[in-house]
Amino acid sequence: MSNGINFAFLDEYAKREIRRSVIKAICIPGYQVPYSSREMPMGRGFGTGGLQLTLALIGADDTLKVIDQGSDDSVNAVNLRKFIEMTCPGIDTTTHLQEATLIQSRHRIPEQALRADQILVLQVPYPDALVIVEPSEDKRKIMHGEADYSRLLVKLYEDIVKFDEITISHRYPTRINGHYIIDPSPIPRYDVPKLHNSEALILFGAGREKKIYAVPPHCLAEPLAFDDVPFRIEDFTDSHGERRACKLCASQTSFLDEFIDQQGERVYQCSDSDFCEQQQELAHG
Amino acid sequence: MIDLIWQAEFQQAAFRCVLEAFSRPGTINTLPECQHNAALAVLATLVDGESSLADPQQLLDNSHWLRLQIKPTAPERAAFIFCQGTRPVDFEPNLGTLASPEHGATLVLTLDALKGGDTAYQLTGPGIETAVLFAPQGLDISWFKQRADWNSAFPLGVDMLLATDEAVLALPRSTQIKEIN
Incomplete structure (x- = not known):
């Protein structure tokens, strides 16, 4: 306790709810588990989803690294790191990937491979890859449950017809464990293959959209593509x-x-x- | 003095242990030291008034329920079900729905030991690099038979956490279990 603020800011009920949601997210890889997403002392859209995950996970013996677009020094990373340092007395922070046990990131997965004893938390603005083809969430939930992604594939096909290639630069739809398709957050295509067979657990938090999802370690993660138009990264x-x-x-x-x-x-x-x-x-x- | 398992610092450390167990099915994860068995520590960590818990074999006493700030729920409707794994299954848990599979129950089962049993199982699936072997002691055979039924239509199903006095091992619904000789 410090300044009358609970360790890690969130009250214990909020943490428990997030923890229960994280466990279901791991058990159903790629499924977006709804959660209440409490009010945070910063606007939704500034990484509150990732922040709530970090706060529900972090303990005094953790070493935290916060990244924004690959950099530890840009404004979103600095603000989040300061907030977590202030509300979690006893934790260490670092900019060195190798020293970190918990890594919160926005728009990038670190260049170097993660280890099994690290957890990556990604901030997510738009969690649902189907939103571009179906506006109703009720219908999207059924489509996800049935693994019915035909309309998403049609969208990719239309891209190929018009532009001779799939034009998605970031947030590339990726199928997890052969069932659910996720929006892997605005990481570049270059980072998408790192989701596959990762040593580390990767968690996704969307604060505004109130969703948590996960890619467990050693899990199948396949970017959506066609047999004759394979997935490719930035050139x-x-x-x-x-x-x-x-x-x-x-x-x-x-x-x-x-x-x-x-x-x-x-x-x-x-x-x-x-x-x-x-x-x-x-x-x- | 409140027992350790009801305190926030312990629950954070216990949660990370449970998280590791679910991330890597089939691995044995020792909980931080406390004066209670691992199953009770897990319930203290994950269950509160915003969740629901069934105790069909009446393993918990009144003081536990007061601490959990919750009343017992029927196993058919509960988010968490607490049982002895040595006794046979006698309920049908909630499996969730196609649109909301997260409503599928989490079963917390107590066991004597998580290794050294007569029957070995091979586990594969997310969180497991190739395959791991698992030989629990004293687990009633009805659990895995029922589990196969409950988890036959992914994403519906139940997730299991097996607990001894000090350690836990998780079997999420995504894990494939095969008996080997």
Whole structure:
């Protein structure tokens, strides 16, 4: 206890409800478990779903890392980290992936592989992949239950007819354990294969839409595709056919952000700042 | 002094242990030390007045119910069902519905030991890399027979947590169980 605030801000009833929902989410991989999503001292849409999961999980011996778009220093990550530090006395925070036991992230799965003793919590704005084809939630719940995704496949097919490829850049629909299709949150396509056969448990929290879902460790996760139009990730090759490298660490394998520098030139650098810094440290001995 | 299992700090640590058990079915997870058996600690961690609990074999006493802030529910309607795994099944749990499979019950069963039994089972499914073996001691055969029926139409079904004095092992509805000789 500090300042009269309960450890991890939420009252114990709220935590228990989230904990019960998390367990059902793991037992039914990919199913969106509804929960009450309490009022938080920040607006819904600022990561309250991920935050509530983190607060229901965290204990004094945890080490937390918070990421926003790959960076530990951007505003959403800083605010959430400060809030959790303030309400959870005794926990440690870190920017190094290897030190973290609990990782809350927005829009990225870390570049380096997660371990079995880590848990990844992703913030989710829109949890339901079917919302683009069916406005009624009652009907979507039946479609999910029956694993009826024909209309979603038609949508992808129409993309191919119009543009010769599937044009979804992020939030790529992914089938979990051969049944439910999830919206994996706004991670790039590059991160989608990391959901498959992950060592770590991955939890998804949508605060505004009041849903929790999970991809358990070592679970089948298949991005939706067709036999003759396979899933592909972002293409970082330049006009000479070479893979672009990060301008800071020279990595040719990482997911890159594109910038325009002061001279008006296009430059590329790692989206995951922790990974990039570790690569630079390695290069400089 | 309130017993440890009713305190928030213990429940957080116990929850992480239960979470690990459900994430990796078939693994034996030791709960943080307390003065009660693991099953009661799990109920204290997960059940409160916003949930429901059935105790068809009347294993809990009045002081437990007061602490849980809840009244007993019939097993057919309860979210959690607490039983001795050594006795045969004599109820039909809630399996959830196609639209809301999360209403399928969680069964918390007490057992003497989670390994060293005569019958071995092979477990496969989410959370298991290839396969794990599981040989519980004293589990009445009716549980797995009934489980196969209850879980025959995924996503409907029940999730099981087997508990000894100090450890738990989970069998989510997504786990496939095969008896091996």
